[in-house]
Amino acid sequence: MNKCVYCRKEAVYFRNYSGEQLCKKCFIKSIEKRVKHTISKYNMFSSNDKIAVALSGGKDSVSLLHLLHKIEERFPQSELVAITIDEGVLGYRTESLKIAKKNCRLLGVKHYIDSFKRIYGITLDTIVKFGKKKLELSPCSYCGILRRKALNIAAKKMHITKMVTAHNIDDEIQSILLNFIRGDHSRISRIRPVLEKAPGFIQRIKPLSNVLEKEIALYAFFKKIEFQTRACPFLETSMRQDVRSFINKLETKHPGTKFSIYRCFEKIRSYMAASDEKIDSLYCETCGEPTTQKICRACQILEDLNLFTK
Numbered sequence: 278m279n280k281c282v283y284c285r286k287e288a289v290y291f292r293n294y295s296g297e298q299l300c301k302k303c304f305i306k307s308i309e310k311r312v313k314h315t316i317s318k319y320n321m322f323s324s325n326d327k328i329a330v331a332l333s334g335g336k337d338s339v340s341l342l343h344l345l346h347k348i349e350e351r352f353p354q355s356e357l358v359a360i361t362i363d364e365g366v367l368g369y370r371t372e373s374l375k376i377a378k379k380n381c382r383l384l385g386v387k388h389y390i391d392s393f394k395r396i397y398g399i400t401l402d403t404i405v406k407f408g409k410k411k412l413e414l415s416p417c418s419y420c421g422i423l424r425r426k427a428l429n430i431a432a433k434k435m436h437i438t439k440m441v442t443a444h445n446i447d448d449e450i451q452s453i454l455l456n457f458i459r460g461d462h463s464r465i466s467r468i469r470p471v472l473e474k475a476p477g478f479i480q481r482i483k484p485l486s487n488v489l490e491k492e493i494a495l496y497a498f499f500k501k502i503e504f505q506t507r508a509c510p511f512l513e514t515s516m517r518q519d520v521r522s523f524i525n526k527l528e529t530k531h532p533g534t535k536f537s538i539y540r541c542f543e544k545i546r547s548y549m550a551a552s553d554e555k556i557d558s559l560y561c562e563t564c565g566e567p568t569t570q571k572i573c574r575a576c577q578i579l580e581d582l583n584l585f586t587k
């Protein structure tokens with residue numbers, strides 16, 4: 278029997294990148310400690326913040342909600358809520374919405390739900406149907422652009438001061454490598470645990486950015502947290518998936534690869550930020566939301582689809 282390096286009880290997990298054998302309790306503690314450390318290292322919150330978790334119902338966002346709920350108990354002046362955007366993917370989002378609601382009820386967290394249908398007058402299912410003939414973007418691109426804007430609108434309505442997203446270290450290094458491959462240097466330097474403040478945008482924070490995706494799944498499993506396991510039918514089978522499987526293969530063969538890519542990137546990001554050109558913030562002439570162009574990407578998409586409803 279392998280013994281936990283901390284308490285000598287039976288180990289259930291071998292953390293190959295650090296060489297530690299861990300029991301269930303010590304593993305859970307280690308994840309909570311790491312998230313707390315990330316929060317304080319980047320000074321993510323103030324004691325009176327009104328924090329919203331972008332809650333999809335998947336393992337990352339549901340675990341993040343549970344983690345922050347526990348951490349937030351020590352800060353009675355702050356407030357934690359959850360926001361779910363229903364993109365309108367029949368079957369898939371209907372199920373995750375139920376799970377998201379259930380978790381909020383369990384924790385006593387206020388849950389705000391809005392939808393593409395209400396905000397834009399159209400569901401993602403319909404966009405994909407139209408987009409197949411008319412547009413070149415992938416479903417995830419439509420979804421990402423429209424969801425970001427929807428979350429920002431919802432957060433402003435609720436007077437949120439920090440919007441928390443569940444990006445983990447796997448998501449972050451996939452984005453880093455993807456932008457390297459595409460040669461998009463300006464986007465690379467914007468990948469960070471605390472996004473810069475910009476007029477009209479609720480500041481976005483990523484407390485899981487130092488935790489492996491598989492360890493978040495294990496945390497949820499050990500804590501018996503209910504989350505959606507089914508994948509979205511539109512999940513891209515594009516370059517991100519190729520990068521993901523390439524990094525996973527490297528990590529299996531050379532444990533610790535993910536952390537070294539991320540650490541190295543953190544060091545070079547400071548140099549990149551210094552040489553980055555400043556992007557002017559504007560307000561969209563169509564919807565009034567913040568943007569860097571005259572018309573925001575979401576409005577451009579909807580205009581292309583000729584489906585403006587408001």
Ligand code: SF4
Pocket residue numbers: 364416417418420421509510511512513
């Ligand atoms: S997989 Fe793509 S389309 Fe599906 S919910 Fe996620 S971003 Fe949206």
Ligand SMILES: [Zn+2]
Pocket residue numbers: 281282283284285286299300301302303304
């Ligand atoms: Zn232990």
Ligand SMILES: [Zn+2]
Pocket residue numbers: 561562563564565566572573574575576577
């Ligand atoms: Zn707009």
